[in-house]
Structure formats: structure tokens, C-alpha cells
Amino acid sequence: xxxxxxxxxxxxxxxxxxxxxxxxxxxxxxxxxLRDPRDGSSIVLPTTSPTLGNYADAWRxxxxxxxIVNSVVVTAVSVAIIVAVSAMAAYPLARVTARWSRWTxxxxxxGLLLPFQLALLPLYQTIRDLNLLGxxxxxxxxxxxxxxxxxxxxxxxxxRVVPREYEEAALIDGAGPIQVFWRVVFPLLRxxxxxxxxxxxxxxxxxxxxxxxxxxxxxxQTIPVAIYGFIGxxxxxxxxxxxxxxxxxxxxxxxxxxxxxxxxxxxAGGLKG
Amino acid sequence: xxxxxxxGLSPTRNFVGLSNFREMLEDPAALGALRQTLIIAVAVTVxxxxxxxxxxxxxxxxxxxxxxxxxxxxxxxxxxxxxxxALWKYMLAPDGAVNGLxxxxxxxxxxxxxxxxxxxxxxxxxxxxxxxxxGYSMVIFLAGLQSIPQEVHEAAAMxxxxxxxxxRHVVLPLLAPAMTINLMLSIIGGxxxxxxxxxxxxxxPGTSTETLxxxxxxxxFQFNEYxxxxxxxxVLTVFVAIFSGGQYGLLRRRERAIR
Numbered sequence: 320x321x322x323x324x325x326x327x328x329x330x331x332x333x334x335x336x337x338x339x340x341x342x343x344x345x346x347x348x349x350x351x352x353l354r355d356p357r358d359g360s361s362i363v364l365p366t367t368s369p370t371l372g373n374y375a376d377a378w379r380x381x382x383x384x385x386x387i388v389n390s391v392v393v394t395a396v397s398v399a400i401i402v403a404v405s406a407m408a409a410y411p412l413a414r415v416t417a418r419w420s421r422w423t424x425x426x427x428x429x430g431l432l433l434p435f436q437l438a439l440l441p442l443y444q445t446i447r448d449l450n451l452l453g454x455x456x457x458x459x460x461x462x463x464x465x466x467x468x469x470x471x472x473x474x475x476x477x478x479r480v481v482p483r484e485y486e487e488a489a490l491i492d493g494a495g496p497i498q499v500f501w502r503v504v505f506p507l508l509r510x511x512x513x514x515x516x517x518x519x520x521x522x523x524x525x526x527x528x529x530x531x532x533x534x535x536x537x538x539x540q541t542i543p544v545a546i547y548g549f550i551g552x553x554x555x556x557x558x559x560x561x562x563x564x565x566x567x568x569x570x571x572x573x574x575x576x577x578x579x580x581x582x583x584x585x586x587a588g589g590l591k592g
Numbered sequence: 593x594x595x596x597x598x599x600g601l602s603p604t605r606n607f608v609g610l611s612n613f614r615e616m617l618e619d620p621a622a623l624g625a626l627r628q629t630l631i632i633a634v635a636v637t638v639x640x641x642x643x644x645x646x647x648x649x650x651x652x653x654x655x656x657x658x659x660x661x662x663x664x665x666x667x668x669x670x671x672x673x674x675x676x677x678a679l680w681k682y683m684l685a686p687d688g689a690v691n692g693l694x695x696x697x698x699x700x701x702x703x704x705x706x707x708x709x710x711x712x713x714x715x716x717x718x719x720x721x722x723x724x725x726x727g728y729s730m731v732i733f734l735a736g737l738q739s740i741p742q743e744v745h746e747a748a749a750m751x752x753x754x755x756x757x758x759x760r761h762v763v764l765p766l767l768a769p770a771m772t773i774n775l776m777l778s779i780i781g782g783x784x785x786x787x788x789x790x791x792x793x794x795x796x797p798g799t800s801t802e803t804l805x806x807x808x809x810x811x812x813f814q815f816n817e818y819x820x821x822x823x824x825x826x827v828l829t830v831f832v833a834i835f836s837g838g839q840y841g842l843l844r845r846r847e848r849a850i851r
Contacts, residue, residue, distance in 0.1 A: 323654065331655035337647070338661045341668070341723065347689045348679050362689050363696055432836075436784060436805065437829040440812055440822050525672040527787045528805075532813070543674040547791065550678045557682055568675045575670045579663050582670070586731050 352561035373562035380553070381563045385538075386545035387570065393455050393530075393541060394523045397462040401470050401519050402512060404463065409474030410500055414483070424475065430468030443532055453537030458530055462523050470515045477511040478504075514585040517578075524571055542567050594823040599816040612823035622824065624799050625807040629828075632718055632803065633782030633835070640722045640778050641771075644729025649759075651730070652737045662734070666727040673724070677791035680720045681707065684792075707793055710800035717801050720788055725781070729774045736770030737763070772843040779835050783828065804828045 347362060353369035360367070378384070412424045442461065451457040481504075489503045490496075505512075527543040534540055540548070546567045553559050575582060594612055598605035616622045647665055651658045668676060683689045684706035691703040706716040740763065748762045786805035789795060795802040795810070804824060811821035 323656075327654055330650065330653055331657060334647075334650040334655060334661055335657060337650070338664050341726075342664050343693075344676075344679055344683055344689070344723075345667070347683065361696065362692050432833070433829070436808065436825045436832075439808075440818065440825060443812075521670055525670075525674075527672075527674045527790075528809070543672050543787075546672070546674050546678065550681075550791070560678065560682070564675050564678055568671050571670055571672065572667065575667065576663070579666070583662065583666060583731050583734075586728075 348561055348564060351558055352565045354558055356556065356558045373558045374566065377549070377559050377563035377566060380559070381545055381549040381566075382540070383542070383545060383563065383566055386540045386542050389455060389539055390524055390541045390570075393458045393462070394520055396455075397459050397466075397523050398516055398519050400459065400463040401466050402515055405467050405470035405474050405515065406505060406508060406512070407500065408467070409471050409478055410504060412471070413475045413478035427468050427471050431472060439528075439532070446533060451533075453534055453539060455539060457533045458541070461529055461533070462519075462526075466519050466522070470519065473511055473515055474508065477508060481507055513581060517582050517585045520574075521571070542570075594819060594826050596819045598819045605819070608819075612820050613827075615820065616823065616827065621799055621802065621807060625802040625804050625824075626827070628714060628800070628802055629783055629785070629804045629831075631714065632721070632785055633779050635715075635718045636721050636725075636782040637775055637778040639718070640726050641729050641774050643722060643726040644774065645733050645767075647726060647730040648733035648737055652734055662731075666731055668724045669728040669731075671724070673787040674791055676724050677720065677788040680723075680788075681792045684716055684720075708797055710797050713793055713797060713801045717789055717792060720792065721782070721785065724788075725778065729778065732770050732774050732777075733767060736767045740766050768843070768847040772840070772847065775839060775843065776836055779839065780832055783832050783835065804831075 350366055351362060352373055353371070354366040355368070355370055355372070358366065358368075408427070412420055412427070446452055446457045446461075451460070485503050485507065486499050489499045494502065525543065526541075527547065530541045530544045531547070534544060546563060549563050550560050553563075595607060595609060596605040597608045597611075651662050651665070655661075685691075686703075686705050686708065688706075690706065694700075694702045704712055707713050744762060744766070745758075748758050753762060784805055785803050786809070789801050789803055789806050790809075793801045795806045804827070808821050808824045808828065811817040811824060
């Protein structure tokens with residue numbers, strides 16, 4: 320079982336082949352984005368004289384600079400709020416044994432069960448009545464409300480297996496409960512905070528329907544909405560569209576490749592909880 | 593809201609009882625969307641998890657390239673659905689890369705209008721979803737596989753279990769928690785599907801790829817049938833609740849039975 324046998328070699332070849340098939344669309348994407356539109360050779364062949372011209376055009380035409388800034392702002396602020404609120408909410412929920420604590424936790428779990436489609440339209444109305452349509456705040460509000468229950472659930476699960484001794488020691492040394500939380504408990508929560516950050520950042524960054532609804536008609540856009548408008552406008556110029564797609568997915572792919580070890584672990588770990 | 597005739601704009605709204613729901617039962621668009629949504633959810637769940645499990649077994653084995661392969665197999669799952677959908681819209685176009693590849697390798701008669709043919713479009717969409725999220729299932733199965741202690745394998749080998757029977761009677765039961773999570777995630781994701789359909793087909797050709805989510809959007813924001821749209825959203829919610837609740841109960845019982 321521990322040796323590299325001919326059968327393992329066969330398996331390796333099969334897996335590499337499967338991965339190549341799955342990665343093929345990405346090859347086509349990059350290949351065509353580097354190609355001059357007049358180059359009519361087969362899309363399967365590598366581009367002979369690659370050019371970055373499409374990228375310059377797409378960057379100008381799609382208004383991606385503003386969209387990237389908006390996506391970064393919405394993602395960062397939403398994730399920060401989700402982490403702060405959920406961690407602080409989870410602490411008493413996991414530590415206090417009173418009856419209200421149990422009931423409150425069940426109430427939070429209810430937020431996990433109800434799918435957000437149900438709330439999508441009533442929330443749209445509320446956001447409209449609050450005059451927040453077309454602002455990034457509407458998104459921050461939406462994502463924070465939507466994702467806090469799941470994050471709280473992960474934090475409570477994690478806190479229940481963290482020993483209390485550190486907190487008790489800090490209390491004896493004269494720290495107040497808020498100090499104990501931020502100085503002692505929150506640092507101990509680092510692994511699960513990583514998971515919460517990763518899961519929510521990917522979700523918020525990629526979400527399309529909510530910004531499509533809440534920001535439509537305004538000049539504020541996030542990446543998915545900007546790309547959607549861009550492909551509609553340049554539907555026949557695929558080289559240009561592809562360059563835009565590459566630019567749009569680069570930020571998240573760079574983050575992914577830099578952190579893939581933690582992300583894959585975080586995904587699996589977070590979902591196990 | 594679902595019990596009124598509100599169009600989303602006018603100041604008046606009248607109570608109409610359950611007529612929105614009655615209308616749904618006679619509305620071919622709603623019934624079609626419901627049918628497509630269920631096909632997508634079931635097909636994606638089955639194919640994506642079968643493929644995800646195979647991939648997980650592949651990259652869990654002793655092959656040398658496993659770390660690199662994991663990174664590439666999971667990459668589509670972190671990509672923005674709008675971006676991957678736009679990419680596949682081109683790949684599947686009549687003169688796109690898929691037909692180009694078919695022309696290069698096989699007979700021309702295999703070329704298809706993948707998204708333009710009403711009988712094929714739904715399955716093309718399903719294929720794209722599986723492509724994007726098989727890596728997601730893989731990662732969760734992989735976590736399950738890695739949590740199986742080495743002793744279990746050794747004990748099974750000692751008892752003479754090999755290959756298929758070891759997988760069937762030892763590995764698969766221990767993957768039950770990963771299976772539960774995976775099935776839940778993919779069935780809920782399938783039921784709620786919007787982005788990819790919206791970008792690739794807009795629900796067409798005709799209504800062949802319309803899902804509950806796209807229909808909810810169209811009714812609320814294009815047809816000004818706000819109340820009807822909320823009624824559809826309630827139906828979707830009920831389906832998600834039934835599927836996720838029922839499935840969770842069943843799978844949990846199975847997990848316990850195995851232990």
C-alpha cells in the first residue's frame with residue numbers, strides 16, 4: 320500500500336487527464352484573451368503572437384476599476400461586521416448556561432433554516448423605503464444580516480470545545496469581560512475566524528443576484544454586475560469579453576492560489592462543524 | 593404579500609386569498625420552472641457528488657501530483673459564477689470551443705447547438721454546474737477520507753477486505769457525515785440556481801431552462817407581478833425546507849444506524 324506501483328502510475332495518469340479536461344475551459348479563456356481579434360486560427364491552438372491589447376480595452380470599457388474597489392469595500396466591511404458580531408454573540412451563547420441563552424441560540428439557528436429567497440423581495444422593499452437602493456450600504460446590511468447566523472453557529476460550536484481556564488485566569492488577574500473577550504478569547508478563535516472569513520469572502524465577492532437587484536440603475540457596481548453588463552454590451556467580441564473575464568476573476572484566483580492550503584482546509588473544517 | 597394582488601408599485605393592494613397559488617397550478621410557466629428546478633437539483637446532486645467522490649478518492653491516493661491536482665480541481669469552485677457562466681456561454685456556442693474540439697477530434701455530426709437546442713439546454717446548464725462545483729464536493733469528501741484513521745484500513749486489510757468490498761463496507765459508511773453535508777449543499781444550491789441560468793440562457797430557449805429563481809425575478813422586476821412572485825418564493829422555500837429537512841433526517845438516521 321505504501322509503494323508506488325504500476326497501478327498507482329495508471330491512476331496518476333487518469334487523474335491528470337481528468338484534471339486537464341476540467342481545466343480546459345480556463346486554458347481557452349486565457350488563450351483567447353491574449354489573441355488579436357483578427358487571428359482566426361483554431362481556438363484549441365496556443366496563440367502565436369500574444370497581445371495585451373484586449374486587456375487594455377476591456378479595462379477601459381468595462382469600468383472594472385470602480386467595480387473592483389466596490390467589491391473590495393463591500394466584501395471587507397461585510398466580513399468584518401460578520402466576524403465581529405458573530406464572535407461577540409457566540410461568546411455568551413456558548414458560555415452562559417441560563418435558559419435564555421439556549422432559546423436565543425435556537426432563534427439564531429432559525430435564521431439558518433429560512434432560505435433567503437423568501438426574504439429577497441420584502442427586503443428589497445425595505446431597502447427601497449430606506450432609500451438605500453443603489454448604495455453599497457444596502458449590500459453590507461444584507462450580507463451581514465444573512466450570514467451572521469451561520470457564522471455564529473460555527474463560533475458557538477468551536478467555543479464549546481475551547482477550555483475556560485484561560486478566561487478564568489484573566490478574570491482573576493483583573494480583566495473585565497470585554498477585555499477578556501478581545502484579549503483572550505478572540506485570539507483563541509483564530510482557526511474558526513479563518514474559516515468564517517474565507518467562506519464569507521468568497522460568497523460575498525461572487526454574489527450576483529443581490530447587487531444586481533439593489534444596485535441596478537446606479538453607477539455603483541460590483542464585479543459580477545459589471546461583468547454581466549459588459550458581456551451584454553460586447554457579446555460578439557469574445558476576445559475583449561474574455562480579457563474582461565480574466566481581469567474580473569484574477570483577484571479571487573490570486574487570493575485562492577496564495578491561500579489555497581488554508582482555504583481547502585477551512586472549507587472542509589468549516590463545513591464539518 | 594402572497595395573498596394580495598400587489599404589483600409592487602401601486603399604492604393599493606387587495607386581499608385575494610390563495611388565488612396566487614391557484615393561478616400557479618394552472619400556469620405552464622410556473623409548472624415548467626418547478627419541473628426544471630427539480631431536474632436540476634436532483635441531477636446536479638447525483639452527478640456532482642459521484643464525480644466529487646471519485647476525484648476525492650483519486651487525489652487521496654498516493655499519486656505524486658495530488659497536491660497540484662487538488663488546487664486545480666477546486667479552482668472553479670471559488671470563481672465567480674457570472675464569470676464561469678459567461679465563459680461557458682462561449683464554450684457552448686455553435687462556433688464555440690466545445691464544438692471546435694469535437695470537430696478536431698471526432699465526426700462533425702456530434703456538434704450540437706448546446707444552449708440553443710431546447711432538449712439539450714437544460715443538460716448543458718447541469719453540466720456547467722457540475723463542472724464548477726465537483727471540486728467543492730471533492731474537498732468535503734477529502735476531509736472525510738482524511739479523518740478515517742489508518743488503523744481502520746489496517747484492520748480491514750487484516751480481515752481480508754480489499755478493493756471494492758473495503759470501499760463499500762469500510763470507507764463509504766465512514767464518509768456518511770461528508771455525504772450528508774454534500775448532498776444538502778448541492779440539492780439546496782440546485783434548487784436556488786439563478787446566476788448561471790440567467791447569464792447563459794436567460795431561461796431559454798423558450799422556457800426550457802427557466803428555474804423558480806429566474807421566474808421569481810422575472811415576475812417581480814419585469815412583469816410587475818410582485819405578489820405572484822412572492823407566492824413563487826414561498827413555494828421555493830417550502831421545497832428547500834422539505835428537501836433539506838427530510839434529507840437531513842434521513843441521512844442522520846443512516847449515520848447513526850451505521851455507528
